[in-house]
Amino acid sequence: MNRLPFWALLSVSLASGLTAGSGFAQESKFNEARAHIEKWVETRQLIASRDADWRVERESIGQSIGLLQREIDLLKAEIDKxxxxxxxxxxxxxxxxxxxxxxxxxxxIVDAALWGMERQTLALIARFPEPLRDRISNVRSRIPLEKKDLRGRSAAERMQNVVAVLNEADRFNSAITMAIEVRKDPDGKDRQVxxxxxxxxxxxxxxxxGTFAGTGVPAANGWEWSDNAALGQAIRKVIDIYENERGAEFVPVPVNIQ
Incomplete structure (x- = not known):
């Protein structure tokens, strides 16, 4: 059996001890490096995750900005419109x-013109004979006497009233009209004529x-009547002819021309 010297065994033992010590040191450094690498990887993953989240957030913000910009453009267009x-x-x-x-x-201008026409119409009405005044009494009541009476009256309505009076006056003036009236005789008694x-x-x-007779003519404040008994029979003839109670004939009667 071969035997190694003691010093050789000691050398081997020391060498073995030294080798084992170096392995432990290397393993510690490896573990430390691996831990650093794991931390680095974890950090990179966190950074990547944060970056991905930021990209999504940025995209969402970009879309929101786009929507807001469109809203602003629409509002601006509405404001411009x-x-x-x-x-x-x-x-x-x-x-x-x-x-x-x-x-x-x-x-x-129209109101001033109408007001003047209404004053003239009222002046004419004052000269109308009684039968004609009776015919236009309703229209006459609608013609304003004062400015305060104009309230609620249109220009068209006022013009219609004036035209209605003038039309009725024109019809009356184009015809012969018979009326029954009461006149006072020379004794002051009322007589139907x-x-x-x-x-x-x-x-x-x-x-x-034909004993009480006379003539009448228009005046500013109504008609003026004059008694003339001498015309009684002539006027009576004219009236009878008008009523077809006697044949037509020429009857001279006075005419007042103004």
Missing amino acids: SEQVDSEADAEKKRITLNLGELKKANQ QVLYLGVGQAYFADQG
Whole structure:
């Protein structure tokens, strides 16, 4: 059996001890390095995860910004449109205001003209014979006497009233009209007479016997009547002819021309 010397065994033992010690040191460094690597990998993974989350968040923010920008553009378009509408509305308002001003001026001119026509119509009515005044009494009541009476009356209505009076006066003036009226005789007694109106310019009256008779003409404040007994029989003839109680014939009667 071969035997190694003691010093050789000691060397082997020392060598073995040294080799074992170096292995432990290397393993510790490896573990430390692996731990660092694991930390680095974990950090990189965390960074990558954060980066992915940021990319998603950035995409979402970008989409939100895009939506907001579109909303802003739409609102701006609506504002521009509204400003345009407001501008057009202002222009239309100015145009309407100008038109209203012109209409007011025109209405003032028409109102002044109508007021003058109504005064003239009232003056004419005062000269109308009683039968004609009776015919237009309803229309006459609608013609304003004072400015305060104009409230609620349109220009068209006022014009219609004037035209209605003039039309009725024209019809009356184009015909002969018979009426029964009461006149005072020279003694101051009321006498019933028949009055024959030749339009609105001349009238003759007589009682049934022709003893009370006379003529009438228009005046500023109504008709003026004059008694003339000498005309009684002539006027009576005219009335009888009008009523077809006697044949037609020429009867001379006075006519007052104004």
